[in-house]
Amino acid sequence: MKKEKDRLHQYFSGNYSRKDLHFTQQLFTDSTQKENLQQNLEGHWDRFKLSPEQEKTDFEPLLNKLHHQIHSKENTPHKKISFVYQLQRIAAILFIPLVLGFATYFWYNHAGKEQLAYAEIQCPDGTRTQFHLPDGSSGFLNNGSSIRYAVPFNKNREVLLSGEAFFDVTKNGHPFHVKTNNLDVQVMGTSFNVMAYEDDAIEEVILQTGKVKVCVLNGKKLATLHPNQQLSLNLDNNQYQINRVEASNFTAWREGKLIFRNEGLEAVAKRIERWYNVDIEITDKSLKDYTFHATFMDHNLEEVLTLLTLTSPIKFKIEEQNNNSPGVYIKKKKVTLEPDITKTNKTN
Known part of the structure; x- marks a missing residue:
């Protein structure tokens, strides 16, 4: 029989069964499981190599916050249970220490028959970090950015981006979509940069290798980009232009x-x-x-x-x-x- 800590690890790695999902759901929503939850999270944390600062993290305030967020929503018609999972060991790159927020959301209908799980990776202001997706694709998040995707992911490869990210996409026979508030970047296997901060009037796509198709969210195609091309969409007038650029200048933030x-x-x-x-x-x-x-x-x-x-x-x-x-x-x-x-x- 699979151990509880293994179920939790399978869930957060994105490779879980229905039983793993149900176990994790119950663990975080049942107030009587507080001690069990803490033990499981500590066991999960022990799988990772932590810095001395991270070793000092106190679980109690985090658990209290999680339960408070969950219980505050118990009486809403559609339950939305959220928690921030900050117990992963995150690669602090570019010589800047980083704590990455890993959030998972559950949506239920009235009967509780349908369940959708989403994972969110957040990069705080003033930091950059590397991420890995369940399909083998990887990338970097720039400061103040986040990505969100459905779990399971391998066949439904759609990533929602806020901010700026570089993607190195692995081919697996299924299209890969990066969506912002205004654009849909469609690829099979390539590397590219997308910038779409919510407080900016410009959204940009810069292709480093391969080929991407850029559309607006209603499906209308704007352009197919080739290496070292940049598409800039002006949100004030909905006009876009394509420029020849040196892609490495726009992706050097990763280094x-x-x-x-x-x-x-x-x-x-x-x-x-x-x-x-x-x-x-x-x-x-x-x-x-x-x-x-x-x-x-x-x-x-x-x-x-x-x-x-x-x-x-x-x-x-x-x-x-x-x-x-x-x-x-x-x-x-x-x-x-x-x-x-x-x-x-x-x-x-």
Whole structure:
């Protein structure tokens, strides 16, 4: 007979049976199973090699939060039970430590006859991480991004993306779809980058190898891309354009490289915000006219800002900011960019 900890491991690896699914569902929804749940999660955690910091993780607050989220939804007509599974050992890449959130959702109809399970991989702001999908495909998530997919996955290879990700897709005879809020990228086996942050007015697809078909969500085809081509969709006017690019410049973030190629300050500031998890304010609109061509690797925030100011009449200020609202604690730096009058006078 399969051990309980093995059922849990099978479930989180995406290779589980109906009995494994039922066991996991009961384990997380039955309040009387709290002690059993903790023991099983600890056993699952022990399968992975953890850093000294991760070894100190306290299970109790996490379990209390899970049960609170589950019980708060018991009386809704359609039950939606959610929990964040943060007990996986995650590869911290590009020299940045990372804790990856792994969330699974269950949807039930009134009779409870149909069950759909979804897995979600999240990458916090200021980090990048590698992921592996059940079909053998792999990729990288950029900061502040997430992907979501149905389990089982091998025959229904559809990934929902928020943010930016690089995919290296394995061929298995079934199409592979990456969907954003506006685009559907269809492939069989190839490598490509998709950027679709919810606060951006542009969605981009950049092909590195192979071939992809890009459609809008209603199925209308926009283009078939070949290596080193970029499709940019402007969400303000629903117009798109295809450009010839050097794909490696757009995928170098996987290696910890922050690359700017003749980009305006506003675009540069937005990428620095995500890269270092900071807020940036540009106090003078005229500064947005400056463009930058640079490559950074393993530079801290202050070093990047200092190097940018060497080529433009800009100065910066870094401040700590805290938000201690009830139940919320945010510690995030704020960067202010403003004209450097001393440099402007020298230029004039």
